[in-house]
Amino acid sequence: MKKILLIEDNENIRSNTAEILELANYKVLTAEDGKLGVEIALKEKPDLIICDIMMPVLDGFGVLHMLHKNPSTQNTPFIFLTAKSERTDFRKGMELGADDYITKPFSGTELLTAVESRLNKVDLLKKELKGEMNGLQQLIDAAGETDKLQELINDRNTNKYKKKQIIFSRGNRPTCLFYLKKGKVKLYKTNDDGKELVVDLYNEGDFLGYIALLENTNYKETAEAMEDAELTVIPKEEFEELINSNREVSRKFIQLLARNVSEKEEHLLKLAYNSLRKKVADALMAIYNKYNNAHNGTYSIDISRENLATIAGTATESLIRTLSDFKNEKLIEIKDGAITILNEKKLNSFLN
Numbered sequence: 001m002k003k004i005l006l007i008e009d010n011e012n013i014r015s016n017t018a019e020i021l022e023l024a025n026y027k028v029l030t031a032e033d034g035k036l037g038v039e040i041a042l043k044e045k046p047d048l049i050i051c052d053i054m055m056p057v058l059d060g061f062g063v064l065h066m067l068h069k070n071p072s073t074q075n076t077p078f079i080f081l082t083a084k085s086e087r088t089d090f091r092k093g094m095e096l097g098a099d100d101y102i103t104k105p106f107s108g109t110e111l112l113t114a115v116e117s118r119l120n121k122v123d124l125l126k127k128e129l130k131g132e133m134n135g136l137q138q139l140i141d142a143a144g145e146t147d148k149l150q151e152l153i154n155d156r157n158t159n160k161y162k163k164k165q166i167i168f169s170r171g172n173r174p175t176c177l178f179y180l181k182k183g184k185v186k187l188y189k190t191n192d193d194g195k196e197l198v199v200d201l202y203n204e205g206d207f208l209g210y211i212a213l214l215e216n217t218n219y220k221e222t223a224e225a226m227e228d229a230e231l232t233v234i235p236k237e238e239f240e241e242l243i244n245s246n247r248e249v250s251r252k253f254i255q256l257l258a259r260n261v262s263e264k265e266e267h268l269l270k271l272a273y274n275s276l277r278k279k280v281a282d283a284l285m286a287i288y289n290k291y292n293n294a295h296n297g298t299y300s301i302d303i304s305r306e307n308l309a310t311i312a313g314t315a316t317e318s319l320i321r322t323l324s325d326f327k328n329e330k331l332i333e334i335k336d337g338a339i340t341i342l343n344e345k346k347l348n349s350f351l352n
Contacts, residue, residue, distance in 0.1 A: 083104050208231070302337065
C-alpha cells in the first residue's frame with residue numbers, strides 16, 4: 001500500500017482529502033502545519049507528499065526546501081495544493097522542484113489522477129534501465145511522452161555498414177545519435193602499438209554515441225560493425241531536445257552515464273588482474289549474455305577469433321589455445337568456428 005503524507009492547515013480540506021485518498025486504498029498520514037509535516041516525512045518516508053502553500057509555522061516552500069536538502073526525501077514526489085489567488089506562487093514552487101500542483105477547490109477525480117500519474121512515473125524511474133531502446137522507452141514513458149521515441153526513430157535515414165566498416169572514429173565530433181536496427185557493433189580503443197581493446201558491445205535495439213553527445217566532447221572510442229549492420233541516424237538537436245524536455249529523463253541519463261563508467265572501470269580491472277582462463281571465460285559469457293536474446297543454452301557464438309581476443313584483452317594465439325582447453329574440458333563445443341557454451345555455471349564461477 002502506497003503511503004501519502006498530506007500537509008494542510010485547513011481541517012475540513014485535510015479530512016476530506018484524506019478520506020478520498022483512503023477510499024482509493026492509500027495509507028494517509030496527515031499534518032496540520034509545515035513543521036510537523038517535515039518531521040513526519042523524515043520519520044515515515046512517504047511515497048508522495050501533498051502540501052498546501054500557505055500555512056502557519058512553516059509554509060509549503062519551506063517544507064519543500066527542507067525536504068530537498070535531506071538525501072532520504074529529496075526525490076520524494078511533491079504536489080502543491082494552491083488556491084487560484086496563489087497561481088504566481090505556484091510557479092515559484094515548481095522552480096524550487098515541486099513535481100505538480102492541484103488548484104483548490106478540486107474534485108476527487110482531479111486529486112486521484114494527479115496522485116496516480118506521479119506515483120506511476122516514480123515506479124518507472126525506479127526500474128533498472130539499460131542503455132538500449134527498452135531502457136530509453138521507460139524514460140519516455142516516465143516523462144509522459146509515450147510516442148516521442150518512436151517519432152525519433154521513424155522516417156529517418158538508415159545507413160548500411162559492411163562487416164569491419166567504421167561507424168564513427170575516436171576524435172571525431174558527434175553530430176547525431178545512432179540507433180542499431182540490424183547487426184552487431186563493437187566499441188573499442190586502440191593503443192599506440194595498434195592493439196585493440198573492446199570496451200562495449202551493441203545489439204539490435206541499442207543506441208550508440210549518446211555519451212559523447214551528453215558530455216559535448218569528441219568520441220573517445222571507435223565503433224565498428226562486427227557484421228553487416230543497419231543504423232538509423234538521429235540528429236543531435238532532436239536528441240538534446242528529448243533529454244532536456246524534463247528533469248526525470250535528464251536524471252536517468254545521468255544514472256546511465258554513471259553506470260557506464262562503473263562497468264568500464266570493472267572491465268578494466270578484470271583485464272588487468274584476471275588470469276587468461278578467466279578473461280576468456282568472461283568474454284564468452286559477456287557475448288552470450290548480450291546476444292542470446294532467447295536466454296537459452298543453445299545459442300552459438302559466431303564471432304571471429306580476432307574480435308573475441310580483443311574483447312578478452314589477450315593475444316589471438318593465447319585465446320585459441322584457451323578455447324582448445326575449454327573444449328577438451330567439455331565447457332564449450334566448437335563446430336564450424338561457432339562456439340556453443342556447454343557449462344555456463346562453471347564458466348561464470350572461474351576463479352583466478
